[in-house]
Amino acid sequence: MLISIKRIFRAGWQIFSRDKEVALATVFILFLAISLVSSLFLFTNFSNFIITSAQEKIDISVYFKEEAGEDDILGIRKEIAKFPEVKEVEYVSPDQALAEFIERHEKDLTLIESIEEIGRNPFLASLTIKAWEPSQYGAVSNFLETADFHDLIDKIDFYERRSIIEGVSSLSSSAAKIGIFVSIVLMLIAVLVAFNTVRLSIYNSSEEIKIQRLVGASNDSIKGPFLVQGAISGLIATLICFLLFTLLSWSLSSGIENFFYGFSLFEVFISNLWILLFLQLVTGVALGTLSSSIAIKRYLKV
């Protein structure tokens, strides 16, 4: 048994190494397929980052009446935080709101002067509420409308931002669905192209396969080396792809971060290193061996 396996691997390596042009073409096509899968994986991370960033910027603010005391508001904050849809609640005191306003508009002296003209702090205490999902803000707003402490609330700005919030929610959901659909289509194309390339390389050997059958070789002893050849092609393509992606993610990372602050491609690559390598290996080796297995069947009928 061991001898047979050794011979199969030796024959597989021979097929791969002795027809260099076919081997190169097969490795190249598999490399493209693996690169596509890897790119889609990294792009999924990137699009999740974009969507999350957009979602992070969304919140609703609850402004309290002047007569609402800080202790009351902090108590309301604890109550809102218990709500399952709520991710975090931040208390902004009137003084803090004023300080943030002055900092944001420090270059606009007219605005600063008009605040000073009022003679008092015009800002109300507020709670800034972030939900887990954009689609949950409606539920949070309804909760606030019907809560016991509703009398202390001056204004909830959900309705003013509603269209933006719903737009982002809809965009996130659509982007995820489109992303999955496009990924599936591209992967199918990659698989078909790779399969046909392997099929052509096996066609190249169709006469040899027929001869092997005629001189008494069993189907397994004929198929084995071709599966090994497919696996070798897949392994080499994986190695090249992995090295290239390591280099590309490292060199492009800072450039991408300039445009998308907070997204480090290299960090994403490193943190998903083993998953990505596993994905590339499975894609390359599975594609190489499965394609060989399917392609060779028709020539084993002699």
Place this chain on the structure above:
Amino acid sequence: MIKFENITKIYPCHASESNPTIALADVSFEVKSEDFISIVGKSGAGKTTLLKLLLAEEKPTKGRVFFENQDVHKIEPENLPYLRRKIGAVFQDYKLLSSKTTYENTAYILEVTGASDKEIKKAVPIILEIVGLKDRANNFPAQLSGGERQRAAIARALIHRPEVILADEPTGNLDPYHTLDIIELLLKINKMGTTVILSTHDREVINKLGKRVITLEKGKIVRDEKRGRFIL
């Protein structure tokens, strides 16, 4: 041992041709164990088709082919290799594996039948020496002459000591010296108990052998003589 029973083989025609090709028409004959049979005839007489039918490379239009009382065309495809291992075939077009060297082509049969590396290392050089290809062991078929390829095909057919040798024009590309060597080798193997079915155009070979000769003409047996001669 081998029996051809009412064998007819018709190849269908292409649209441009009006008549299908009748390669064999109602051919029947038996081959006993340890026989040495020569099959002669013009090109297109049906010699190669007969050998292909025995190997189950082609299916007969009518009739049956028996090998050791088993209808070869009723054997399951996955079991055909076991039949073919009992037969050493020298094909007219050599059918060498182009991606393997002469050594590897010869060793291939032993590998698929599970021989050990030690057995292969011992047997292959001997057979290559016998056919005069010891110095060409590491060459690929593309690097061999027609005669060398033919000898490589012969080496591959003989190495695993099959029960039957099917030789389709094994001396067609050989010079007289090698022709004599190969025919003597076939005779020696036959004496040791291997059945030999030889298809040839070579009149001198046939007349020298003095063995059974089956003459085919337009797909039919016209003569079957125990000690035959090549008759035009």
